[in-house]
Amino acid sequence: MTAPVTAPSPSPTESRATAPAIELKGISKSFGPVQANKDISIRVMPGTIHGIIGENGAGKSTLMSILYGFYKADAGEIFINGHKTEIPDSQAAIAAGIGMVFQHFKLVKNFTVLENIVLGAEEGRLLRPSLKKARGVLKQLAEEYELNVDPDALIEDLSVGHQQRVEILKALYRQADILILDEPTGVLTPAEADHLFRILNNLRAEGKTIILITHKLREIMEITDSVSVMRRGEMTDTVSTSGTNPEQLAEMMVGRKVLLRVDKTPANPGEKFLEIEGLRVVDDAGVERLKGIGLTIRAGEILGIAGVSGNGQSELLEVLGGMIPATSGTVRVRGEEIDITGKHSDGQSRRARGIAHVPEDRQHEGLIMDFHAWENICFGYHHDPKFQANRFLMDNEALRKDTEAKIERFDIRPPNCWTAAKNFSGGNQQKIVVAREIERNPDILLVGQPTRGVDIGAIEFIHKQIVALRDAGKAILLVSVELDEIMSLSDRIAVMFDGQIMGERLPADTNERELGLLMAGVTDAPTGAAPALEETIHG
Amino acid sequence: MDKMPAWADAILVPLISLLLAAILSALVIIGIGEDPIAAVKLMVSGALGSTYGWGYTLYYATNFIFTGLAVAVAFHASLFNIGGEGQAxxxxxxVAIICLALPWPHWSLAxxxxxxxxxxxxxxxxxxxxxxxxKRGSHIVITTIMFNFIAAALLNYVLVNVMRPVGSMDPASARFSEAVHIPTLHELLAPIGIEFSKAAPANVSLLVALLACFLVWLLIWRTRLGYQIRAFGKSESAAKYAGINPVRITVIAMLISGGLAxxxxxxxxxxxxxxxxxxxxEGAGFIGIAVALMGRNHPFGILLAAILFGFLYQGGAELALWTSIPRELIVVIQALVILFTGALDNMVRIPLEKLFVRFRRSSAGGSSR
Incomplete structure (x- = not known):
């Protein structure tokens, strides 16, 4: 039995003056044999923003689900404003003044903002009085906190940033004093994220308590007062934000020193490996997702596509990977045009041309979650003769050998080729996909969100693999919503907005502000980087 | 990390489900004033107590193996083929067309x-x-059910208007010639000195069914086509990523499924x-669904489940013959078995899983002390 890590107690004057808004004592929760939370204690003082940071699967979401009444803790106590509180369900959480903003919004898309806010908090059988009251409250909240949303707009017509505001308004309308936000900036542009932080600052100023769950160190440093680090279900430490730095937090999260910057030499671009011209995609609903994309990637360089998700990056990857047909346009691989519109444009034809693809969604695309690791290692390459024992049967023995070799080289854990894909952690699942695709030694590698939901330790490893492939003279197309990742990994950055390329920049000559503007579709951003770009390409 | 060992999932869960179904059936039998113990004895002796009983049990089981495999193959592609009845x-x-069309010299060729x-x-x-x-996204559950009705009507038409021998009043085809008579188990086993009932209908098809089990196992778990079928069945979006053609796999899986039925x-x-x-x-197409469910879509499981249902069919027929338990009640018992082994599977699995986890944790805790 190890002694539980105790949170540093707040300064004596503080604790005497006020009780903590939230205090968790010795919370434990396990799912079957997996212990998701182990003896966790936190105190969050009122009027502060408290960050909870940790890798995927560290138990952050479980802890918050316990606080919001979705799960019942196996052991431990919850105190709200100094009073011991039982939270058996979310109704009780709301009654205790807790509001939650989920990563995936829980809004009715074809309801108006007002209707969504009242939903579940109606007073009486008739809607009109509740709506009228809500309209008044909403106006007041909007003024107080910069939470402006048109109350009569339909949710489906709102941008993601505005939808998030509706979620916050929902919580405030239910008189929440404690607000929990789960990865709130994952879907926002940098400008929207800035606005969100202003709102959070306003809320803090009004005495609200905010818990921010995130895996982004920058956000923790920017806005929180104190931060708790979780690792493998345990609370590693709680520190005040002003007394720490990103490197230290990363080390606490992973348990060892981590390189936060990508270590790479300048690119040495060669011949044109992938040329895209006038690429258009109209989806089944008749919406034009790609509006004439033109890009060139050379051997030995990484082209990063920045953009808020949903602006056509997924479609770009899917067309290039053969998952969906293009409507028109040309794509040349090493100078030879490939079929992108026809019947025979599929994943198999792409692989035959030396295009490998680490898809954005490894759980629904890159892997069959119920398959063993060894069954996943040939996924997409199952026609390769080296995996066939004879004309009829597959060579499962060869597959398992191949898997074991990859497990060894990529340090995949647990090192067992009989483990089902779903039972690996996110990082190890991604390693399986990356191992499979990179070991094919492709000419062109398409990579979508390579580190989404991947722990920091594995991020470092995956980035290294991508850079190594670049150094081997291959062309890499990287799509990521993490601007940090794009900035640090790319040799060139193209920004996508609304199915178009808004511009190309060199990482050295641009900054987050400029990229953020381009991501939001503002084209009159300073174009000082353009000449430099021309120079590098021709020089 | 699996929550329950595989053997418990594959063996314990169906056994407990079966036991629950048996208990409930016993209560029903008590409820109508009959003796459940005597009923079980009668079922066992009727279905398994003689080569005659075995002959019928295995005959029914052969039907269910084919239809069960049919459901399982489609199910691996995530297609719910309810149309086994029509396909059969x-x-x-x-079979009738080819047997009647040509003068077959030997049963094996026929x-x-x-x-x-x-x-x-x-x-x-x-x-x-x-x-x-x-191609059109018409749900296969709906269309295969409809095709069952069409098949029944078509058979009716063909038997009455086309295949019925002149002068016959029976809506049935002419009797096949002696030459296409395939050996029964009696005829197969007699040369090696085993006395098997002459009257029982089990025949050489049983061996074909066993071969089919093996071939389906090979197809699903050892061939590239099976790999693609399973991948498509588990995740259509991933199949698309891998370049597996969904139209092709859907059609091929259903062709194999329909062929087996x-x-x-x-x-x-x-x-x-x-x-x-x-x-x-006689409804074997539908029983195939229960057989595949209980057999976990695995050929070996299907073989065992088919024999169980063969036993229920034959044992049930014996009950109806020798006791005052009505025929309808036997259908109730069969339905209970289907209900418990198929539909209420999780009712047994989840508590059992919890039990295993608790047991494991307490034993792990004990060893660390």
């Missing part, structure tokens, strides 16, 4: 031809729903009736 009906038509034709007819009957699903006809039409009659399938 069409398979019967194929059997090979019948295997080909029954599978072909069954597969073709599955092709249309498969195509509609793959059609194959049942070599047992009931060629092996037993030796002519084509109305309602020849």
């Amino acid at each position: 009906t069409l398979g019967g038509l194929g 059997l090979l031809a019948a295997i080909g034709f029954s599978a072909l007819f069954g597969a073709m009957w599955a092709l249309i729903p498969a195509y509609l699903q793959a 059609g194959l049942m006809a070599i047992n009931n039409v060629m092996g037993e009736a030796e002519r084509l009659v109305l309602n020849a399938t």
Whole structure:
């Protein structure tokens, strides 16, 4: 039995003056044999923003689900404003003044903002009085906190940033004093994220308590007062934000020193490996997702596509990977045009041309979650003769050998080729996909969100693999919503907005502000980087 | 990290489900004033107590193996083929046509031809729903059910208007010739000195069914096609990523499924009736769904489940014959078995899983002390 890590107690004057808004004592929760939370204690003082940071699967979401009444803790106590509180369900959480903003919004898309806010908090059988009251409250909240949303707009017509505001308004309308936000900036542009932080600052100023769950160190440093680090279900430490730095937090999260910057030499671009011209995609609903994309990637360089998700990056990857047909346009691989519109444009034809693809969604695309690791290692390459024992049967023995070799080289854990894909952690699942695709030694590698939901330790490893492939003279197309990742990994950055390329920049000559503007579709951003770009390409 | 060892999932869960179904059935039998112990004894002796009983049990089981495999293959592609009944009906038509069309010199040649034709007819009957699903998105559950009705009506028409011998008042085809009579177990086992009931209908089709089990296992777990079928069945979006053509896999999986269901006809039409009659399938297509569910879509599980249902069929018939337990109640007992082993599977699995986890944790805690 190890002694539980105790949170540093707040300064004596503080604790005497006020009780903590939230205090968790010795919370434990396990799912079957997996212990998701182990003896966790936190105190969050009122009027502060408290960050909870940790890798995927560290138990952050479980802890918050316990606080919001979705799960019942196996052991431990919850105190709200100094009073011991039982939270058996979310109704009780709301009654205790807790509001939650989920990563995936829980809004009715074809309801108006007002209707969504009242939903579940109606007073009486008739809607009109509740709506009228809500309209008044909403106006007041909007003024107080910069939470402006048109109350009569339909949710489906709102941008993601505005939808998030509706979620916050929902919580405030239910008189929440404690607000929990789960990865709130994952879907926002940098400008929207800035606005969100202003709102959070306003809320803090009004005495609200905010818990921010995130895996982004920058956000923790920017806005929180104190931060708790979780690792493998345990609370590693709680520190005040002003007394720490990103490197230290990363080390606490992973348990060892981590390189936060990508270590790479300048690119040495060669011949044109992938040329895209006038690429258009109209989806089944008749919406034009790609509006004439033109890009060139050379051997030995990484082209990063920045953009808020949903602006056509997924479609770009899917067309290039053969998952969906293009409507028109040309794509040349090493100078030879490939079929992108026809019947025979599929994943198999792409692989035959030396295009490998680490898809954005490894759980629904890159892997069959119920398959063993060894069954996943040939996924997409199952026609390769080296995996066939004879004309009829597959060579499962060869597959398992191949898997074991990859497990060894990529340090995949647990090192067992009989483990089902779903039972690996996110990082190890991604390693399986990356191992499979990179070991094919492709000419062109398409990579979508390579580190989404991947722990920091594995991020470092995956980035290294991508850079190594670049150094081997291959062309890499990287799509990521993490601007940090794009900035640090790319040799060139193209920004996508609304199915178009808004511009190309060199990482050295641009900054987050400029990229953020381009991501939001503002084209009159300073174009000082353009000449430099021309120079590098021709020089 | 698996929550329960595989053997418990594969063996313990169905056994407990079966036990629950048996207990409930016993209560029902007590409720109508009969003795459940005597009923079980009668069922066991009737179905398994003699080679005659075994002959019937295995005959039914052969039907269920084919239809169970049919459901399982489609299910691996995530397609719920409810149309085994119709496909088996069409398979019967194929067998009757080929058996009556040519003067067969020997049963073995006729059997090979019948295997080909029954599978072909069954597969073709599955092709249309498969195509509609793959190309038009018409749900295969709906279309295969409808095709059952169409098959029944078609058989009715063909028997009355086309295949009925002149002068016959029976809506059935002419009797097949002696030459296409395939050996029963009695005839097969007699040369090696085993006395098997002469009257029981179990026949050489059983061996074909066992071969089919093996081939399906090979297909699903050892071939590239099976790999693609399983991948498509588990995740259509991932299949798309890998370049597996969904239309192709849907159609192929349904062709194989329909072919297997059609194959049942070599047992009931060629092996037993030796002519084509109305309602020849007797619901075996539907029992196949329960068999596949209980057998976890694995050929070996399907074999065991098919024998169990064969036992219930034959034992149930004996009950109806010798006790005052009405025929309908036997259907109730069969339904209870299906309900518990198929639909209420999680009712047993989840508590059992919890029990295992608790047991493991307490034993792990004990060892660390």
